[in-house]
Amino acid sequence: MTWRAAALLAAGAVTLPLWPAPFAGVALMTVAVLGLTALDWALAAPLAAISAARDGDRRVRLGGTATVTLRLANASARTLRAQVHDDWVPSAGARPDLPPGRLVRVEPGDTVALPTRLTPLRRGDRPAAALTVRSYGPLGLAFRQRAGRPGTPPWTLRVLPRFDSRRHLPEKLSRLRVLAGTQVARGRGEGTEFDALREYVAGDDVRSIDWRASARRADVLVRTWRPERDRRLVCVLDTGRTSAARIGDEPRLDTYLDAALLLTALAARAGDRVDLIAADTVLRAAVTGAGRPALLARLVDAVAPLQPALVETDFGLIAGEVLRRERQRGLVVIFTALEAGALGEGLLPVLPRLAARHRVVVAAAHDPVLAALTRDPPTRPADAYAAAAAFRALAERDRVRAALARHGVTVVDAPAAHLAPAVADTYLRLKALGRL
Amino acid sequence: MTADPPRPGPAPAPAPAAATAGPASATATAGSTPTAATTGPTPTAASGGPGAPGRANRRRRRWHRLAVPLGLAALLITATLVAHAVDQPDPTEPGFLSPVATDADGGSRLAADLRARGVAVRRETDTARALLATSGGAATLFVPAPGLLHPETVGALRDLPGRTRLVLVDPPRRVLEGADLPLVPAGRRWAARAVGPDADGRPCPLPEAARAGVAAVERQRYAVAPDRSTGRVERCYAGGLARVPQTETVVVGASDPFRNDRIDERGNRELAAGLLGRTGQVVWLDLDGPAPPPRPGDGSSDEPAWSPHPEPGDGDAAGDGRSGDAGAGDSAGSGSRGGTGRADRPSPPNPLWAAFPAWFWALLAQLTLAALLLALWRARRLGPPVAEPLPVVVRSAETVLGRARLYQRARARGPAAGTLRAAALTRLLPRLHLPADPPPTTVAAAVAARAGGTTAQAHTLLYGDAPATDRELLDLARALDRLTRTVAATPDPRPADAGPPAPAPADTGPAPAVAPRPRPAPSKEDPR
Structure with a gap:
């Protein structure tokens, strides 16, 4: 029953002074209202004949707005007058186009589309939770409502990371092009990988003359070099407890993702092969960079649902996984936090095995609050303690x-906002030095 | 009847006096213990039994974890209460401390003992006749169950002849007030305790008590009423026995000394016989149940002047008018122990009904129904609440800030100052072109040369004592901060021979975030 039944009864109560037998009037009116309510309930459209389906966006970048449409089909012989409540998880930021209190009217055999706009607040998978349909009778006195009828059509909106460090990409790419020599004339020092032999022209560095080759031919030949290509790059994301802590407004893991995406975009453009592993005590995600063109999209899709787990990261597992996957020597970038407990007991024991086969970079984001504490002049005693x-x-x-x-690991320790460009710079420098 | 649970099994049966309440309580506990033993294993057998799914099993076991100890405790409490109720006599029972009752609660052994001492025991079952009997001469009126006295006859107790001793066993407050005794109940024990006459340190002036010695008297304790402290009251047995010499009234807080089952213990017999046998004649008021109200009209003309109706009108008419059906019930059977007259009277209709018209009440009822419908409507939610795992909200600098607060709360000024000085040195040494672990005098001299001030000042700043107050610590932190800034901003006097590139002041300006912490630049390079 609804407020209308209660209002009807209350309105009837006002007439009671006019009744010869007031208590008989109460009984009569109550029975009448309940009878009307029952009749209305019987006339409401049956829920079993209602079916629901969804279509719309599957993916949206964090900060964007997606639209998912719910389609209600009325297969019964009665008109459906219903209040529809399509529940998403709160962080999905769902706003139905139709105001929640408004009744939806569906004629028999008809279908109605109810779009919902979603502006998610967080990265990750945002599922639709529950669909509730409250079917009213023609008088609006009673309704039918039952959990799970019609069944909630499943839908998950994948919220991709924002990839704010995209804005650094053009600058890093131009530096990469300088390295590759497409903008500046090729010359010695711009790479370590042997490219080709060509005839000497005036102006070439005499030190790059290949005398043995020149002796075989009647010409003076110089060697040309180019930056290494087809190198292996492995991004390892630590999704353990240290990645859950917040820096600014987002978890540390999101900072890692941002930096890893920039690094991947850069390395893919440089012709290197990028793999990604996310793990804490179990492997959370693994992407191998076989198909280069769609690599970034696949990578974004794979890392989007990653969430920090409140467990201690098993670096032994990570090292084993990296060693198993990467036979050739490559660059392993471990995104983690520089924390004495977590790294000292987890990473340091397995680091020699890893560093013997690969070149290891540890990228860590720190909280700018920490730097501010040490930088600002203290004004209160609490500041002095905080600085200490x-x-x-x-x-x-x-x-x-x-x-x-000591293990030959390069450490990149940057404030959260600057981690992505710092890691990219490290990569470019190592590439320029031919140390990949 | 009182609110006590009905007495089960053995008590009403005319058991021999030796089959006392002690074994009865033992059987009660023994009877309840097997119940506990049987209920104990049953749930365990059920939980360990069929191959139920582990989850349901676990939930059931979790339920057991709470239910079994609580159930055991409830069982224990119930058994204790039942045993206590069985053990403690009920003064409202017929035969309680009756001179002719031979069971555990009876007083036959006391009566026989009194007779053996040559004391005349006269049993009376009617209050008025008992009062009359005391008027003859020196007598002792023994009331084992004062709670059964009719409220209107209690007042007569205060008008007893002067040489009559009145002995009351465990009188409730209303009897104390009705009999105008300067006593009030002051604490009640769970069971009677045997104590000496002067247990609370006060000497007991009662010769009977002194003869009897230790007796089980202390159950209900009595104290002198605060507003009646003028009258003399003798209290013995830690307040369990009180005598008001003015009216020669003795109040005993426990029935144990008089009861068949306990009379032989300690000095009980001596005390009971002494209290009752002093005057040579005992009028034993043996009431079967609540006494009927006194009828002032009947009886002879030499009735004592204790008319409970002080109204000026005719007593008969007043009695009829006040309690019509109560009188009828009494005439039907004075022995019936049902409710007193007051409870049977039908309550008059509430005048509030007539104050409003009928439609008002109908309106109220219908509005209530409407409110009920409204509540039913609101009670049905439109969809269930949605749960979602929330992200961690702990800031990554939280441990550092927490450590700072710990430092402050612990007043760890020494360690804090040490950390600040060490950090300042770490930042200063590369800028001063000093080795990693230089002697303090060298550092102080170099700092003084670069930033100004005397060497002693610099030495105190960098290697001085730990600050004693927060103020000093703050000053130290500020001075160190100022020093590092000054050193960083002052141009290096010998830039030429500097091996590592000393950062120029222009560098530190635009990037203050990294300026105070000169990271060793080569660390980003390959160390190999």
């Missing part, structure tokens, strides 16, 4: 850096 605590944390981080550096 921050210095202590930085000293601990430096110890971890030193321990990692």
